[in-house]
Amino acid sequence: MSYRLLGTADYTDMPWKNGGGTTCELFRLPHPARPADFALRLSIATVAQGGPFSAFPGVDRTLLLLEGAGMALRFDGSAPVRLEQTLQPIVFAGETPVDCTLLDGPLRDFNLMVARDWGRAALQIQQLTVGASLTLADGAQHLVYLHTGEFGLGGQTINAGQLVHTSGTALTLHAQAAATLIIIEVHPAAAL
Structure with missing residues (x-):
């Protein structure tokens, strides 16, 4: 099989690095030089209150809102975004000080984090x-999180909340219901 399917039984709830809340870690690839750290990590956080983000020096972060009214982010004291x-x-950048203010109540967000010295990842x-x-290209590893809907892959139905990790072989996804996918193409530095 050229992919691995992950679901709620594979995910890990854990405290934020700064202790200000919790996150659900969907996927973690250990860093080859520092196994206690991650090279790549995907998570979903439920944010119930504003406050500072955890610092992740040397890590590129991509954040997107999944549910809720949103938040205002102040990067290193600048005007809110x-x-x-x-x-x-x-x-x-994960080392940038970020402070969060919720716009109107709790929210859920999706986080992609990649150690810069390991590689990069592109999210779409x-x-x-x-x-x-939709066919995923041959030669690149992908992580596909199904946010809504369902799709078929290799005779298997993938449901909302599940994650597919490909091994670099081309795969075709077939939507069985309208679907929203978060697709991450992974590029380790050795493959750049």
């Missing part, structure tokens, strides 16, 4: 209509 459009990514949002297909 509003993140209020669902699935609109914002990219920033893909909307599929019923019956549509």
Whole structure:
């Protein structure tokens, strides 16, 4: 099989690095030089109150709103940037001090974090209509989180909340219901 399917039984709830809340870690790839650290990590956080973000020096972060009214982010004391459009990514360096103010109550956000000295990752949002297909390119590893809907892959039905990790072989996804996918293409430095 050229992919691995992950679901709630594979995910890990854990406290934020700064102790200010909790997150659900969907995927963690250990850093080859520092196994206690991650090379790449995907998580979903439920944010119930504003406050400072955890610092992740040497890590590139991509954050997007999944549910809720959003938040205003103040990067290193600058003017606030509003993140209020669902699935609109914002990219920033993990060492940048960030303070968050909720716009109107709790929210859920999706986080992609990649150690710069390990490689990079590109995130895209893909909307599929019923019956549509999408082929993931050969030669690159992908992580596909199904935010809404369902799709078929290799005779298996993938449901909302599940994550597919490909091994670099081309795969075709077939939407069995309207689907919103968060697709991450992974590029380790050795492959650049």
